[in-house]
Amino acid sequence: MDITYRPGELRNPDSLDMEGTTSGSAAQDSPLHTSPPQKAAARPAEFHGIVKKVFEATEDWLLEQFSAIFADVDDTLFTMAEKAQSQADQDTVFADLRTLRMEKTRLVETVISQIRECFHRPQEPRSTIAAEEGPTGELSLVQDADLEQEVIVKSLVSNASRDLMTPIAELSLRLDSLLPGKVYDENLPIGPAILCERLIDSMQPLNISLKTRLVFLKKFEKQMMLKLGELYETCNSALVNAGVLPSLKNPHQRRQSPGSNTARANAAKALAKALGVSPDGDGQFQVPALPGFQAALAGMAGGAVQGAAGQGGAGQGGGFGFAPGLMPVGQGAPQLPTQNLLQFLGELQFQIPQMAQPEGQVLDINAVLTEQLVTAKRSASLGKLDNEVIRLVDMLFSFVLEDRNLADPIKAQLVRLQLPFLKIAVADKAFFAKAGHPARKLLNEVADAAIGWQLPEDYENDPLFKAVREVVETVIAEFNSDQQLFEKLLQEFRAYCAREKKRASMMERRTVEDIEARARLELGRKKVCTVIDAILKDRQLPDFVERMLNTEWRNLLLRTCLQQGTGSTAWRDRVAIARDLAWSVTAPMPQAAAQIAKLKESLLGRIKVELHTMSLKQGDKQQFLDQLEFFYVSRAEASKEDVVPRPVREVKPVPEAKDIEQLAEKATLKPTPEPRKVEVVDKYWQQTMHLKNSWFRLSLPEKPSVRCRLVAMIKDTDQFMFANRNGTKAAVYSRLEFAQALHDGILEPLENGPLFERALKYVVGNIGETELKIAV
Incomplete structure (x- = not known):
């Protein structure tokens, strides 16, 4: 993508000049319209030339990505509407689709207008997770629906900020040298936090369902947040070519790290300054005299100390001839x-x-x-x-x-x-x-x-x-x-932790539900595949019948499996229909003619009912029924014309419906256990089922270690899911992989139990219980 100006599909160049004005009376009627920003008193009349080009490149890129987002959302909402379980659900989806189509131009213009304002005046991002001030002055949680949206946005910002740390820092430093306000990573005009906030602000007035908002955010993540690196690369390259900090290398190395020598020296100086002393050459410092304690010492031990001091000659030793200090x-x-x-x-x-x-x-x-x-x-x-x-x-x-x-x-x-x-x-x-x-x-x-x-x-x-x-x-x-202070702080901190855990558990639940849904889908496909394969195996069916069983009927069985389960009446009936259909078109004639004639009418009726539940066109449904009936009639007529009976062709019987159902029940996604070559793994194999909610340090080669918790054990796939403190997925292992990771130290369990009690146990073990009378 070059740095030149190219009008986008959604932009009216006349209504989006660099001074923040908006033309056209229609703009005043949109619920998404925001008043054009007022000029700042100290703002220059024109952007710096290169900044203007950076903004125009940003604008073009945003328009391109928004076009892709709305196209994806359109497709997804159409699919949702087709699969809606009720008319009301379908109407809601179509209403949301209509709203987005009507407001997409103004939504995009609003976002770009606000980004432009951030180029003029860099703005501090708000807190990612919103809270409202209650009448008593305490923080109250937002509604769960809003909270779920905010959790997703927080995850988007966190992931992008982490993955694009270096290009964000480089762009921040370069723009900081050009823009009138202070620019840093968090308030970067096209940084992850600002982009997400402006999108949420622009979507706020839209009367659409939470489900549609989440669909939009998912597409926003796919088409924009995951591609932000492209935009940052373009902007950084343009600024380098224009001579703006061209030799900048990894700006994070220029920033003071918490453990650097400079930071340690500054900490020592600050501590010394607070105590009113200067550290010595080893970085140590002398604590100044504590006046109250000095006064208390003056009267310690009464006259005995004073008398001993007098006998010691000029008060040396402070009492009984001892040198000053702690004896x-x-x-x-x-x-x-x-x-x-x-x-x-x-x-x-x-x-x-x-x-x-x-x-x-x-x-x-x-x-x-x-x-x-x-x-x-x-x-x-x-x-x-x-x-x-x-x-x-x-x-x-x-x-x-x-x-x-x-x-x-x-x-x-x-x-x-x-x-x-x-x-x-x-x-x-x-x-x-x-x-x-x-x-x-x-x-x-x-x-x-x-x-x-x-x-x-x-x-x-x-x-x-x-x-x-x-x-x-x-x-x-x-x-x-007053120890009540600890009680007060304990209650306040617990309340804070409860809010954080609620957000994390919501994210965990969404992640686990997503993995479980995929597992159910894969297991359902496995069961359906088992059923269809059992029915079709070693049989030559007419093309139109085989095509129906392999496509529409397979989908019908999958939907039945996921919605009602393989123990439902609907599942048994639809498996039986598929089995009867396969038998009726392959059974030897004329030997089975009477049975087929008896079965035909009821079978056609059952198939016709099921066809109404499929998404086939009405003409295709009728065509299948006509072909099937014609096939039955043709076979029956052909069998009557045979004067000399033909040898009975051996046809493998179709399994009974109950046998087919049993095959489906046995289908599983669990991998076949591999032989455990290392005996010691057996110990960890047994432990895996008893570590739910335990914390681990996950250390992978060439990657920084992460802390994660075992949050779910998914039985259908024999998988163990680990998530970080925010509820985001950190890793998924099979049981064998989990045991092996424990054995190899890739997953290292963290200590269980309260910190104070673990520390006390350690101390008792080091100094001996006989010495620690005060601890018992």
């Missing part, structure tokens, strides 16, 4: 009261900046406490239980950092809860024995929601990550001692 338990240094420890932890919690470091880090509480004691020129020791609690919480959050169930940014957020959890545990030594504690339940809920989270490039703007970060930052900013 081991039992070494005779004054014990730091639990209340003072809690004050220290509280002040430290509010000093830590509310930011997510690229790599999470467990805070060394003892080291920070030592610094504070040295600054105050005091020495102290911790109580035995307090010391064990600090050690336990340190190990718990170290386990969180190593948990392979969670992505690094989520772990980095959860580790920030170390200080609030330590405060809880220090104040309540029975905390680790309280499985129902709201703080533990909140941590488990967040970790469970994030188990299937796949790390996106712009993860900081991901809805789940933002929800987790909000929970963590609220705890850090507001938690002092």
Whole structure:
């Protein structure tokens, strides 16, 4: 596709100038008409020359794709109307078809007009999944029908943004250097999000059914979203040829990655700045004095500390001749009261900046406490239980950092809860024995929601990550001692997860239903094929009869199988008719003449009734009946003229109808089990049926690993379907393939069970139950 201007089938060049004006009075009458955008005060009178060419190429491409979309939709709706089960359904489809035909020109013009406005003024995309503000200020879900449409749109945007990441980034940077507003991936005027939003806006006023809207979106995906790469290649090539950032290479490498050295350095600087210190050469920093804690230390141990300090000469050691700092338990240094420890932890919690470091880090509480004691020129020791609690919480959050169930940014957020959890545990030594504690339940809920989270490039703007970060930052900013905060956050986060699960389950259901429908269709074809083959095998039927059984009657049986099943009366009757028809035209004459004469009238009547259910033309139906009756008469006359009886030609009898039905029942799509060559696979073979809803890490050669859940086991085809957190299909395996993938490590099960309990089990196993009195 070149960059020159070519008027499209649906465009009126006079009504779509680059200044956003629309001519023609008829435009005011359409329900899809939108007022032309007003000029921005700072907008230049003309587009940059190359930008105008890029827009015109975009316009031509959009018109071409929309023409293909409407053509596909026309064909699909006609087919739906023909197959409609009732007159009302058919009328609805035809009404939708008529509406789309009447409004297609204005719909396309509206989309292109809005895209033009985005070239003039880049606009922020809205949230993909809409929510409405209720009267109480809480978010309420949109209607299920709208939600299903929004889920599909979200999937389209996500897939296109992922697959076309590099060309989108290149085009964004090039247009950013030309357009007056800031352009980036998300607000790219022809980016996936903007295109989908403008289409949905333009379709909103249309009075069409949800089914038709979904058909339109499916064609939109096929004809436009899956071909966006063509448009981006054309636009990027045109800009390169015009000298716009011609040497740009993989712009994502220019952007700061979460784990880069620069990002780590920036995180250390930000943390140091928030604490009012400068990091040393190793990137470490000294925590500034905590005033409240310093004041508490001043009165610690009363006069005994002061007296010991005086005896030590110039106050060296802060008490009993010890050097300043944290002394081991039992070494005779004054014990730091639990209340003072809690004050220290509280002040430290509010000093830590509310930011997510690229790599999470467990805070060394003892080291920070030592610094504070040295600054105050005091020495102290911790109580035995307090010391064990600090050690336990340190190990718990170290386990969180190593948990392979969670992505690094989520772990980095959860580790920030170390200080609030330590405060809880220090104040309540029975905390680790309280499985129902709201703080533990909140941590488990967040970790469970994030188990299937796949790390996106712009993860900081991901809805789940933002929800987790909000929970963590609220705890850090507001938690002092009131544990009701955790209960409140738990309920809010559960409500958020319920909304997300509903969207994901809707997508999963659609995906599973699609696979199951295909499986039912294939199984139905297998059963019908078995029936027809059994009837026709080794028999020479008249051409017109064989053609009828192999085409129209095969379709009739398939429809019966799918709609009513092979156990229905309709199925048995139609199989019997096919069997009787095949017998009646191949049975030896004149021996079977009497039987055929007796059967003929009822058989013709039964066939005539079934022909009325087929989509054949009336003339074709009558022609078949006439041919069949003529064939019967001709055979009967020919048999009477035989003076000398002919030898009876051996004709293989047609199987009984019940035998044919049994053959159909035995038909299956399940593959014949292959011999399992590796004995160890047997263990995984047995496990496959017990892993429903389990999470896995799927690692395929030369592809990034993905997290997926086993959401469905389809019995008809012996298939296991895996989906990601959004409900999109990730993989489908047969049972043997599933077992082999488990054996080979391609599918790696993630840990089951709540995060806090798994972490506690790990800690108990490392330090021994005898040492961990506080945990039982």
